[in-house]
Amino acid sequence: MAELNIVEKVIALEAVELLKNLTPDQLSRIASIAREVKYPPGKTILDPNQSLDALYVIVDGAVEITRNGQVVLVARQYDVLGSWALFDDEPIAVTAKTVEDTQLLRIARDDFFDLLSDNMEIAASIFSTLVKRFRKLVEQQA
């Protein structure tokens, strides 16, 4: 698997629900802090006993998500793992483990906040997405 260039990273990031309101330029700034990581099969990415500090986007490969030992789904290309990790470090109640050679983009929370502090318009777009999502939830509850 070749190294990803910035355009390929942006294409991968366009799949992230949380970032869907961002323009390609803004995504390119996030892409510049997204680090490429490659894991062999059997590597645990999310652990219910450990706090989260990064979001992952699968670029290639597959990751099995289990809850209490039961397989919930197998995540593949452009699926996102730990999307709330950018705002909340609480562990989530699932385990994510690679089932084959897997290439991911990792966005660390600290880098993300540094980026937001210099790019208010990115923060505003993300707030907008969160508010829309929240509004949808409220409407579903009503």
Place this chain on the structure above:
Amino acid sequence: MFDVRRGELTRTILMALYLMFVLFSYYILKNVSRAMFLNKFDVNKLPWLWILMAAIGGFIAYFYSRFAVKSSLTHAVAWTTALSVGSLLIIWWVLRFNFWWMLYVFNIWVSLFSIVLVSQGWLVAANVFNSREAKRLYGILGLGAIIGAGFGSYFTRVTVELVGTDNLLFVAALLVVLSYLAFRGVAARTEMPLATARAAKEPPPAFMFQDILTALGRYRHLQAIAAIIVITYMLEVTVDFQFSQVAKAAYPDKERLTAFLGSFSLWMVMVEFLLQFFLTPLMLSRIGVGGTLQIPAVTVGLASLATFWWPSLFSTGAARLTEESTRYTFHRTSMELLYLPLPAELKNRTKVFLDIFGDRLARGLGGLLLILLTSVLRFEVRYIALVALAMCLIGLVLTTKARREYVETVRRRLAMRRLDLEEIRISVQDKSTVTLLEQTVLSPSPRQAAYALSLLAEIQGYSLEPLLQKLAASSAPDLRAQVYEVARRSTYGELLDQALAEIRSARPGESSPSVKPAVAYALSVTPEDTDLASRLLEHPCPLVAEGVLEALAQRPDFAHALITREWLAGASTDPRPERRRLAAIAIGVRGSEDPGTLRRLLDDSDLRVAQAACRAAGVLKNRDYLEALIQRLADARLRSAAIDALASYGAGITGALSDLLVDERAPMASRRQAPRVLRLIPEQRSVDALLAALALPSLVIRSAVLRALNRLREVAPQLDYKAESLTQHILDDVRYYYRLSAALAPFRAHKNLKSATGLLAHTLEERLKHTLERLFRLLGLRYPPAEMHAAYLAVHHGGVQEYSTAIEFLDNILERDLKRFLLPLLDASGNFERGLEIFGIEAQTPEAAIRDLIGSDDTWLVACAMAAAAELGFRALIPEIRQASRNASDEVGAVGHAAVATLT
């Protein structure tokens, strides 16, 4: 009697003279125009005149306010003076020909004179004095206005039979010229340049009758206000009609009628003076807004009853005298207060509407009623007096209801802490408001209590001492903080022991909001301030020392003596960050002989120290710190403090900021903040620096520059935004828009975002959106910003109807050259191609479009285009990709290398 402070005397006298001359002139014209009308026509024509005045006056007042908001106050006063003098001379000349219609014109013109010149006089006062000064000094201005009205009336009475009614117009014209000279004197002595102040505070809100009706339906308090206005002005014309009829019968000769009206006005002015200065404050404090509002209804009702029993010049004169004198005093002051508890936005909108249309509509209705009563029902004066009596009874019911609504609304607003007494320019002495505030001060909610205390402190003549004593023992620090603040401002010295106890109990790490106000208060009232300040400066609680430093900021000599070099050297190198922060604050207060100290603190690793150092640099405005502050713009944590500090340097640093903007070696994080500083400096040099940066290639910088320019246009519309250069920028962006559209055309079908071609199409679409926004921002610098913003929203987000309205609006407002290029770009009906033709841009193949994009200077588009070329297999573009990769950053270069690898 009047609290005039140093530096205010000349300004106040000139302002009072200005108003005096305006009113002097108006009272001559008012009596002359009425006497001429009554002498020429039957009194039954008066209602028609009022209807005309209402209709024409309303329109002119509205359009004048729209003109005024675009003009500076100095220009507006100069123009209205010139027009007034010119009109008076023309009217004098035309009156010699005895055209009957000229008397209608003259009377309507005089009503406009009162709308424009008198209200303009008070607007000048509002710009010359702030709200605190206004509360102390408006009494003197009111006195000047009343003396002017008295002189006008007296002068008319004694000179009319000597010089003749018509010739008094010359005197009025001369007085308008004198008022202008007084205005020039005021303008030369005022701190706020009147040349830059607007001739109207706000554009008239875009009120629609539907909005006003909705507001009236929703707020019962507003219903009461509107109903009182309508009944008051209907009553005015009804009473005026009776008086005019009897006066005309008593004085058939023109000059004698003019003299009589002059004498009557003089009496009226004297009564108004007595009522305004002695009785209105007393009545408000004794019987409150509701009771005071009922006085006009009761007194006019009694006089109308007398007219019914004994219709005479005396009884109708009494009704007229009580009606006008109580309307200008009790009624006007109470009505100002009645608006007070309404939400600010609603108040502004509805008050403007009611001021412009309410009273005129009511006078027009009154005119119609009088036509019905006199021409159809043939009522005599005594029966018209009965109608006036009925109106007074309705007025009594309405004012009772208004009082109830007022108290309820004040209570609600107080609970929400949304009552602003400081904003209004009269002193609140209303009994019910004061009682409510006193109750709230003792309520269990400390924040509401503190708020109510701050409002009570705004009331002139209110004795706060017993309350302050009681509240100083409160357990709520928020409330105690307000107590010390109010006590300090009112120089009440009896809380020193409580303040010292508060300071003694402060511990390190203390964050109570009452500590600093207690320190400021103690230092302001103790006779041993030097000793106390030097002891508190070493207090273990940093908040106490900070309070001392803030208090010293108001007393620079004292600060210099107290904060020694040794103290500064020790504190600035102290290992504890709290002490270093104090050192930074102290440098802001007294300066520093060694610039290196503050530079070191600006570099401090502790955020709070560095922030305090930024603020200190902003206070000192020393250019030694400029570079360090500019560097801090790149640090998100210090950015806000650095921007404020730089902005406080003022126009002197616009050159440095301009250099930063164009310096491509400077970090982008700093460069893009420069416009944020410039927009806080509303000077021509800021505008020039920003306009120069509009030509920069970086879209990020240009967006920031445009946002700053738009903000400056809002706060400083009088600056020159260089229309010609803006037109060129607009045309450049229009051309760019067409070029991008032509580049996008071959890829519009590529909706797959997970491909490089899809990403390229998406990026081009985003660029188009941003270019459109930029275009409207540029248009907002040349045309009215609010209207351009509305047009942008309609074009960008609106439905079909809004879109068409926006296009039509732009078609009407844009100048021909801009319209020719811009409208095809916005037109969805196939004219877009015409725009392409105008710029000579041809349709492109996908390969040609990508080639152009690879050759562009837009880095991200270059990256997307190279990736798309690889995806689409455009081997012919390999040389362009190689060339672009060589000149690009590492990230974009990597895309180029990957593209070449795929294609070879």
